[in-house]
Amino acid sequence: MIEKREKAKSRTSTHKENKYSLFSLAKNAVSKHKNWSQAWRSPELKPEYDIVVIGAGGHGLATAYYLAKEHGSKNIAVIDKGWLGGGNTGRNTTIIRSNYMWDESAGIYEHSLKLWETLSHELNFNTMFSQRGVLTLAHTEHELKEMTRRVEAIRLNGIDSEVLSPRAIKQIVPIIDINPQLRYPVMGGFIQRRGGTARHDAVAWGYARAADQLGVDIIQNCEVTGFNIKKGAITGVKTVKGEIKANKVGCVVAGHAGVVAEMAGFRLPIDSRPLQALVSEPIKPILDTVIMSNSVHMYVSQSDKGELVLGAGADSYNSYSQRGSLNIIEGMLAAAVELFPVFSRLRMLRSWGGIVDTCPDASPIISKTPVKNLYFNCGWGTGGFKATPGSGHVFADLIAKDEPNSIAAPFSLDRFVGGYLIDEHGAAGVAH
Amino acid sequence: MLHIECPWCGFRDDAEFHYGGEAHITRPDPSTTLTDEKFSEYLFSKTNTKGLLLERWCHRSGCRRWFNVLRNTITNEILEVYPVTEKPSSKQGKETYERNWRRKSPPKKTPKTDEVK
Numbered sequence A: 001m002i003e004k005r006e007k008a009k010s011r012t013s014t015h016k017e018n019k020y021s022l023f024s025l026a027k028n029a030v031s032k033h034k035n036w037s038q039a040w041r042s043p044e045l046k047p048e049y050d051i052v053v054i055g056a057g058g059h060g061l062a063t064a065y066y067l068a069k070e071h072g073s074k075n076i077a078v079i080d081k082g083w084l085g086g087g088n089t090g091r092n093t094t095i096i097r098s099n100y101m102w103d104e105s106a107g108i109y110e111h112s113l114k115l116w117e118t119l120s121h122e123l124n125f126n127t128m129f130s131q132r133g134v135l136t137l138a139h140t141e142h143e144l145k146e147m148t149r150r151v152e153a154i155r156l157n158g159i160d161s162e163v164l165s166p167r168a169i170k171q172i173v174p175i176i177d178i179n180p181q182l183r184y185p186v187m188g189g190f191i192q193r194r195g196g197t198a199r200h201d202a203v204a205w206g207y208a209r210a211a212d213q214l215g216v217d218i219i220q221n222c223e224v225t226g227f228n229i230k231k232g233a234i235t236g237v238k239t240v241k242g243e244i245k246a247n248k249v250g251c252v253v254a255g256h257a258g259v260v261a262e263m264a265g266f267r268l269p270i271d272s273r274p275l276q277a278l279v280s281e282p283i284k285p286i287l288d289t290v291i292m293s294n295s296v297h298m299y300v301s302q303s304d305k306g307e308l309v310l311g312a313g314a315d316s317y318n319s320y321s322q323r324g325s326l327n328i329i330e331g332m333l334a335a336a337v338e339l340f341p342v343f344s345r346l347r348m349l350r351s352w353g354g355i356v357d358t359c360p361d362a363s364p365i366i367s368k369t370p371v372k373n374l375y376f377n378c379g380w381g382t383g384g385f386k387a388t389p390g391s392g393h394v395f396a397d398l399i400a401k402d403e404p405n406s407i408a409a410p411f412s413l414d415r416f417v418g419g420y421l422i423d424e425h426g427a428a429g430v431a432h
Numbered sequence B: 001m002l003h004i005e006c007p008w009c010g011f012r013d014d015a016e017f018h019y020g021g022e023a024h025i026t027r028p029d030p031s032t033t034l035t036d037e038k039f040s041e042y043l044f045s046k047t048n049t050k051g052l053l054l055e056r057w058c059h060r061s062g063c064r065r066w067f068n069v070l071r072n073t074i075t076n077e078i079l080e081v082y083p084v085t086e087k088p089s090s091k092q093g094k095e096t097y098e099r100n101w102r103r104k105s106p107p108k109k110t111p112k113t114d115e116v117k
């Protein structure tokens, strides 16, 4: 047994490409799936790296992957205080879409969506990306008009988006009641058919495995506690496992962005708040698209296991406790039952929370900082899962070149001084 | 679920309250010397502490009055409730107040006692 484990270790430590394929599946089936090698190594922390990425969520792992793959960077570490993918990446409700109104947002979210479309192939890992469509409902005349305007703006950016009539919605979602007499009648809606969901863990695992194969060290259980800064430039990172030297540091710690920024001596325009979600017991297929409603205030999709995945807004107050208030869950369930009375007898299995990094304009920060060679990627708040590939891609570019590319540039920190905010509160009426 | 003690109405669930964010932020003097950086700091920079935070709450669905709270953002424990016009009086409250980075660079000529007006 021990011998076997040793063998597996040595096999993975050479990080030889071990491709997942029909052939490897058949081969491992013969040995009853007992000999799969580890998907990534668990290396020791080295005393020095060229680039350190803090935060092994989807965004951090994607950053490391693209740094290694597209910029040829060697000697990269991704370090996390917990386990990889244990932050918001593993806690989110996985809605993916790019139907944002402003050009800047269209740039980053559509860049991401395009990467999603080939991601499983690229990573040789099934991210279970499912373009089942994301349908947002309108319940008032005003909402419908506003939505129609947004759809036009989105289409001008070349992104698919369509206004739907109540009858068209009924065809896609047979369980919805389109009776105009309802308290919240369905007056229409809009859909992005290329939107959908993906398996959150698989995204983290896929990037982790692919980055590891390119030689990236992923160090778990290694909290960052401070920085070494000389003459305004980063020289190293202090961690619970000791100090490491680094030429460049990219920080992607979501809800903890403010805490880590403080270690480097500056402040961010970010409030950290709990965002909750819950899942029901599994049931037979009943909903094959993602439904959102801003006025009734909830969103729901059905996972491949059959559970309904429900979410709504973040709590109103700052907290790091990873558990929000019960009234948010009550509101979310009341809204779900208002829209779909058929859900009323379902039992809920689990609820949980994550700490989201909310920004004043509901848009992310992908930026240089007051400290040279220290870069921050944060502020994705309630809706950054969808951006995982694109965010990592442009952040890697920023770290490698010390200059943001045209997609990342509008999201720099100086927009809060210059005033060029990218207000996407409209796009995130319910958190997602 | 937070259980907040309104100084006028007693303990209520947080659903009755409106969150006002960080307390004791002074609006900078709107003089010609006010830079964009300083104003941005006032508008957007957040303390966002993991730990003890001085913050403002309004009992929106009750008496509709504002008050200040000292809360631990890790445990959600509320340690002190005090009037908006005053500074915290508990030991931890005073320490938190003194530790706040905004205290280090108070806007020019603002006498300390006026900070919360």
Ligand SMILES: Cc1cc2nc3c(=O)[nH]c(=O)nc-3n(C[C@H](O)[C@H](O)[C@H](O)COP(=O)(O)OP(=O)(O)OC[C@H]3O[C@@H](n4cnc5c(N)ncnc54)[C@H](O)[C@@H]3O)c2cc1C
Pocket: A054, A055, A056, A057, A058, A059, A060, A079, A080, A081, A082, A083, A084, A085, A086, A087, A088, A089, A090, A091, A092, A093, A094, A095, A096, A222, A223, A224, A225, A252, A253, A254, A255, A256, A260, A275, A276, A277, A311, A352, A353, A354, A355, A356, A380, A381, A382, A383, A384, A385, A386, A387, A431, A432
């Ligand atoms: C309930 C919920 C539902 C959501 N639903 C959606 C949705 O449907 N669609 C969508 O697009 N987005 C959604 N989001 C938002 C989305 O989850 C996030 O924006 C995104 O996953 C952020 O990814 P990340 O890699 O930046 O952060 P994370 O996955 O949180 O990774 C950050 C990592 O940093 C680590 N870290 C923190 N501090 C330190 C330190 N000092 N040292 C070392 N490591 C540290 C953490 O341990 C963590 O692993 C949701 C979020 C929540 C909580």
Ligand SMILES: [Zn+2]
Pocket: B006, B007, B008, B009, B010, B059, B062, B063, B064, B065
């Ligand atoms: Zn009251």
